[in-house]
Amino acid sequence: MEANNFIEHQYRRKLDFDNGENDILFDTIRTEVDENEDNQAKFDSNEYITSIHSKIPVETIPKIDMEFETKEEAYNFYNAYAYKVGFSIRRSKGHKGSDGKMINRTFCCSCEGRREVDNRRIIVKHHRAETRFHCLTIMKVNCHQTGKYRVVDFIASHTHVTSTPSKSHLHRSQRRLTAAQEAEIDLVDNSGIAPKDGCELMTRRAGGRESLEFTHDDYRNYLRTKRTTKVKLDETGGILEYLQRMQLEDPSFFYALQLDNEGLITNIFWRDAQMKVAYSHFGDVIYFDTTYQKNQESRPFAMFVGVNHHKQTILFGAALLYDETAETFIWLFDTFVRGMVGKKPMIILTDQDAAMAKALSFQWPQTSHRPCIWHLYQNAAKHLSVVFERFREFSKDFSRCIYDYEEEKEFLQAWHEMLEKYNLQSNNWLKRMFSLKEKWALVYGRDMFCADMMTTQRNESMNSSIKGYVSYKHNLSKKFHHFQRLFEHQRYEKLKADFKATQSNISLPLNIAILKHAANVYTRKCSKHLKLN
Incomplete structure (x- = not known):
């Protein structure tokens, strides 16, 4: 059987750093089906990466002998490059010197390596999806010569298709919560706002999900981790x-x-x-x-x-x-x-x-x-429940027995009449x-x-x-906190009612001394109850 050639069209967003505009480009990536590799689709990785590199600024692409002051700076640079290409990275091998300083570090694609064989796989009903494709993409740095972290190895090609820029923010290495965002999440949570609403508020403020740098799941996981830590502290x-x-x-x-x-x-x-x-x-x-x-x-x-x-x-x-x-x-x-x-x-x-x-x-x-x-x-x-469902008037009759009667004789008569009317004597x-x-x-x-x-x-x-x-x-701790919020709300409502009482007088129907005295003694709510207005 001859290998079939086909064309896969993939949308990719070009990042133009000169004018800040994003143009939608169509990358045509040629792939082949190789019969010798279990008929799995493969693509020309070098051609694919070259096409992507041609659409992003040259200075954002790693190069041999490029130097960084710290390994964190190197990681951030490589992660920013990964965002443009459409993959996630992680820290791989590294070695420390006698002084404890990291002398070399390898950053790799998250799809590097293969999943180890688990002997229990036969009895597992639902296998987890494969996320490792033996990808060889790396950037390695060391600080042997100048003390700065210099790029000594860089492989750009992938063994898998990368994501489009519109999905890059979903990669794990691209998702992170800053200290300011964590503080805002804590403030929103302490105010009693649901995680879904809080995340929506932060999304709108950031200008969209792609600009937020974390997902709703990250939001919930942060709160869950924080609460779990509090429980562990007793x-x-x-x-x-x-x-x-x-x-x-x-x-x-x-x-x-x-x-x-x-x-x-x-x-x-x-x-x-x-x-x-x-x-x-x-x-x-x-x-x-x-x-x-x-x-x-x-x-x-x-x-x-x-x-x-x-x-x-x-x-x-x-x-x-x-x-x-x-x-x-x-x-x-x-x-x-x-x-x-x-x-x-x-x-x-x-x-x-x-x-x-x-x-x-x-x-x-x-x-x-x-x-x-x-x-x-x-x-x-x-x-x-059956009586309430069958007879609409029962609720009114029952309520009258509780509230309406001034004399005991009237109450007793109404009670017995209700029992007879609905056959409830027993x-x-x-x-x-x-x-x-x-x-x-x-x-x-x-x-x-x-x-x-x-x-x-x-x-x-x-x-x-x-x-x-x-x-x-x-x-329990969260419940105590929110009860305190309830107390504060009730006291503020009283403060507002006190303020209104000092800024207005009760309007009296008649200019009578006893009504004037009542208006001075009672609040507006109580005066309405006594029908002073």
């Missing part, structure tokens, strides 16, 4: 370092640790000075929850939450817990009170967790414990909820001040705010 130690640093910056910063029998940390609670001040003003009613976000080890984060005079959600403290047992909650509630100089809330809203209820009865018996309405709705949707979950009606039905708590925290919107807002900053994918 994540618990990192958390302790964070807490101790916060205490140095804020002497009123308070944190407490609980250890197990082996001396390992199980539970952590912390609050800063501003949380303590906020609790002293707005801590009569608090909301406590452990369902915001969990970390990768499924350890719950617990939050003590309140509402300020602008009806904004504020945080009084946070905890990283080992589990959700009564013993853990007993330690946490006792620690929270110690951190708040002995003050206990008048009302606490929680989910319907039995361990939490037990701990509250032991630690805060005088505090009124009421279930969170948002969790009540979540449990109702879970236990009564539903065990509703029976259990009815036995606890004094804790969740507002008809039994009209005389209690709940700071607008009984609404489902308030709890959904709290969960949404935290999800915007903290993800279950974050490790």
